[in-house]
Amino acid sequence: MNSDRGRILVAGANGHLGRRLLARLPEARALVRSQRAVDAIRADGLECEVVATDYTDSEALAKAAEGCTHLVHLVGILKEAPGTSYQIAHELTSARFLAAARDAGLQRIVYLSILGANPESENACLVSKGRAEEILLAGAVPALVIRLPMVLGRGDYASAALRNKARAKLLLLVRGGATLEQPIDANDVLDAIQAGLAAPDLREVALDLGGPESLSHRELVLRAAALYENHPRIFSMPYGVARSAVKLMGRLSKNPPVTLPMLEVLEHDDSVDAAAAAARLGIELTPLDETLRRCVGPASQDGEEPA
Numbered sequence: 129m130n131s132d133r134g135r136i137l138v139a140g141a142n143g144h145l146g147r148r149l150l151a152r153l154p155e156a157r158a159l160v161r162s163q164r165a166v167d168a169i170r171a172d173g174l175e176c177e178v179v180a181t182d183y184t185d186s187e188a189l190a191k192a193a194e195g196c197t198h199l200v201h202l203v204g205i206l207k208e209a210p211g212t213s214y215q216i217a218h219e220l221t222s223a224r225f226l227a228a229a230r231d232a233g234l235q236r237i238v239y240l241s242i243l244g245a246n247p248e249s250e251n252a253c254l255v256s257k258g259r260a261e262e263i264l265l266a267g268a269v270p271a272l273v274i275r276l277p278m279v280l281g282r283g284d285y286a287s288a289a290l291r292n293k294a295r296a297k298l299l300l301l302v303r304g305g306a307t308l309e310q311p312i313d314a315n316d317v318l319d320a321i322q323a324g325l326a327a328p329d330l331r332e333v334a335l336d337l338g339g340p341e342s343l344s345h346r347e348l349v350l351r352a353a354a355l356y357e358n359h360p361r362i363f364s365m366p367y368g369v370a371r372s373a374v375k376l377m378g379r380l381s382k383n384p385p386v387t388l389p390m391l392e393v394l395e396h397d398d399s400v401d402a403a404a405a406a407a408r409l410g411i412e413l414t415p416l417d418e419t420l421r422r423c424v425g426p427a428s429q430d431g432e433e434p435a
Contacts, residue, residue, distance in 0.1 A: 136325065137193055137234075139183070139225060140202035142168045144284040145240070149200065149318055150174050159192050183221045186228065193232035198325050201225055201239040201264070206253060207390045209383050214256035222260040226267040236331070237271040238324040239264050240317070243310075243336060244396045245275055252389040254396070261334060270331035272324045274405075277338045277398040280423045281314025287423040294352035294424060296360050304364030305346025308397040310338035313414035313423070323409040335405040340413045342399040351417070355425035367395065
């Protein structure tokens with residue numbers, strides 16, 4: 129690791145990835161938005177310093193960045209909800225983080241984005257993420273953007289959702305599960321973040337990182353189901369029907385479980401040259417079967433894995 133690296137500010141630290149990163153970096157300062165998020169970090173037994181503030185509060189962010197040398201930016205949303213928009217969560221927050229990092233003299237920002245992010249995208253989430261990337265990459269503080277697909281870690285939401293599908297007898301999947309996915313192990317993401325913090329040549333760079341295999345969602349579910357010796361019957365829902373159902377939910381509820389931009393992101397095909405990005409970061413990717421066994425299979429329910 130870079131010997132010049134001092135305290136790291138981890139923004140959005142209360143999520144699964146953030147708490148795992150804090151366990152690896154006890155010297156870090158966690159930045160979160162609420163007392164509930166503070167409690168989530170404390171519930172894990174993490175003893176790091178925690179600061180709770182509004183991510184758009186420039187003065188509070190500047191104070192939080194004092195004494196830090198690096199920023200890990202994990203803040204982002206897949207679904208808009210009342211009081212939360214993509215523009216605020218991605219673009220405005222990134223601009224405020226960048227200003228705070230610049231004023232505090234930070235050496236580097238590592239930002240986790242999403243595969244498919246593009247300011248020219250027709251999807252509201254992906255275009256907002258792409259604009260946030262542009263803000264950070266054009267800023268005065270050297271930045272590294274790492275775009276990610278589905279992340280699988282023991283005890284997290286994505287792994288639990290995949291486990292539920294793996295154990296089901298009947299499944300209804302959009303387009304029969306034809307979407308390409310390239311899930312990556314959470315521990316590999318943590319390795320990538322730490323490598324990005326230390327690598328002086330990775331600046332003003334965006335890397336598309338994923339797991340070692342790109343496969344259809346259907347195949348992913350069946351690979352996970354095999355760990356339970358299960359053979360689910362899979363039925364197909366046409367994409368147009370799925371869109372109509374999501375639109376209806378949006379009319380019936382102010383905060384539906386799935387929105388149209390969210391559905392479009394979930395149905396986005398992920399297929400990238402992950403080996404190239406891994407090589408630039410100097411990390412090794414965990415085989416998918418090992419990740420599934422540890423994070424989704426029967427052994428995953430034996431308790432939380434260590435970070």
